[in-house]
Amino acid sequence: MSEHLRSEVRGGLGIITLDRPKALNSLDHGMVLAFERQLREWAEAPEVRAVVVRGGPRGLCAGGDVRSLYTGADDDAVRFWADEYRLNALIGAYPKPYIPLMDGITMGGGLGISAHAPKASGSVRVVTERTVVAMPETRIGFTPDVGMSLLLANAPGELGTHLCLTSGQAGGADAIHLGWADAMVPAEQLDALVDALAEATAADSWMAAGADDVVASFAVEPPPAPLAEVRAWADDAYAGDSATAIAARLEELAASSGPHADAAAAALKELRSVCPFSVAVALAALRRSPKLGSLEAVLEQDLALGTAMVARPDFREGIRALLIDKDGAPAWNPARIEDVDPAEVSAAFGP
Structure with missing residues (x-):
C-alpha cells in the first residue's frame, strides 16, 4: 500500500482514504497502483460488500501529480497514464457498490476515480456543499482525460463543452445536474454516513441496492444548479x-x-x-x-x-x-x- 493511501474494512465496508493533504491528494504513480491492487482484492473478497473512497477536508483529489510529470521523461508520463486509466476502467465496471465521497476539490484524476462509479452495481456518487468539480486540462496544455470526455459529451446540451474548453469549475449541485454525481450529503454528515454504511454492510440483510437507501437517509435536496x-x-x-x-x-x-x-x-x-x-x-x-x-x-x-x-x-x-x-x-x-x-x-x- 502506498504511504499516501490508507485502507481498512469496517463491518462489510472497504474504506480507501487518500492521504496526501499537502498535494490536495493528487495521485502519484504509487497511489494509483495501490488503489488498483486494493480494489481488485476487495472485488474478490466476500466479506467486503461495498467500497467507500474519501479524501480530507479540502478535497477528495485534485487530479494527477502533474508536477512530477513536468520533471520526468515522456515515457514515464505515458506509463503513469496507462496505469491510471486501467484503474478508471476497473472503477467503471466495479462489481460491488462503489461510493466516492466527492467532498471539496474533485478535479481531473479525482473525477476519474469517482464519476465513473457504475449504477449497475448499486454505486452512489456523493457530493457536498463544498464540492468543486473541474477538468482543467486545457489550462496546462493537455486535454481532459481519465475517460471524462465521455461524461463531458453526455452532459446536458453543451454544458460539458463549455466547461471542458474553458477549464471551468462547477459545484456539487452542478455535478448532479451534469450527471457526474447522484446525491448531496452535508459535509458534516459524511463520517456518520460511513458509519451507517459500515453497519448496513455488516448485516445479513444487506443488499447492493441498500447503498442507495443508506445515502438517501443522509441526503438533502440540492440547491438549483447555476x-x-x-x-x-x-x-x-x-x-x-x-x-x-x-x-x-x-x-x-x-x-x-x-x-x-x-x-x-x-x-x-x-x-x-x-x-x-x-x-x-x-x-x-x-x-x-x-x-x-x-x-x-x-x-x-x-x-x-x-x-x-x-x-x-x-x-x-x-x-x-x-x-x-x-x-x-x-x-x-x-x-x-x-x-x-x-x-x-x-x-x-x-x-
Whole structure:
C-alpha cells in the first residue's frame, strides 16, 4: 500500500482514504497502483460488500501529480497514464457498490476515480456543499482525460463543452445536474454516513441496492444548479466541431447588448487564456468519444492523446506557468485558436 493511501474494512465496508493533504491528494504513480491492487482484492473478497473512497477536508483529489510529470521523461508520463486509466476502467465496471465521497476539490484524476462509479452495481456518487468539480486540462496544455470526455459529451446540451474548453469549475449541485454525481450529503454528515454504511454492510440483510437507501437517509435536496441557466446561451455558442467558430460566436455574443453578453465575455476571456491546441484537441475528443462505444475505448483514446500531448512544448509550458513559476503567462504555440493546424489535431489521435 502506498504511504499516501490508507485502507481498512469496517463491518462489510472497504474504506480507501487518500492521504496526501499537502498535494490536495493528487495521485502519484504509487497511489494509483495501490488503489488498483486494493480494489481488485476487495472485488474478490466476500466479506467486503461495498467500497467507500474519501479524501480530507479540502478535497477528495485534485487530479494527477502533474508536477512530477513536468520533471520526468515522456515515457514515464505515458506509463503513469496507462496505469491510471486501467484503474478508471476497473472503477467503471466495479462489481460491488462503489461510493466516492466527492467532498471539496474533485478535479481531473479525482473525477476519474469517482464519476465513473457504475449504477449497475448499486454505486452512489456523493457530493457536498463544498464540492468543486473541474477538468482543467486545457489550462496546462493537455486535454481532459481519465475517460471524462465521455461524461463531458453526455452532459446536458453543451454544458460539458463549455466547461471542458474553458477549464471551468462547477459545484456539487452542478455535478448532479451534469450527471457526474447522484446525491448531496452535508459535509458534516459524511463520517456518520460511513458509519451507517459500515453497519448496513455488516448485516445479513444487506443488499447492493441498500447503498442507495443508506445515502438517501443522509441526503438533502440540492440547491438549483447555476449551470442550468448557462444553457440559455451555451447550447448555441458551443455547437459544432470548430473551435474557431465557437470563439467567433462567443465574440459576437459578448459584443451584443443581449442579456448573456457578460457571461459570454467571461467565457471568451477564459477560452483565449487557455492552450489553443488543447482547445481544438479537447473539442475533437468530445465529439468522438460518444461514438467509441465504451469507457475502455475512450480511455484508449486518452492514452493516444496523452502520448501526443506530452511530446508538445505546450504541456510543460502550461505546468510551468500555472504550478512551477506561477507567473500565469504561458507562451502557447500556436498562440491563437485560429492558428491551430487541423491536420496536427487529427494526428494527435494516432492511427
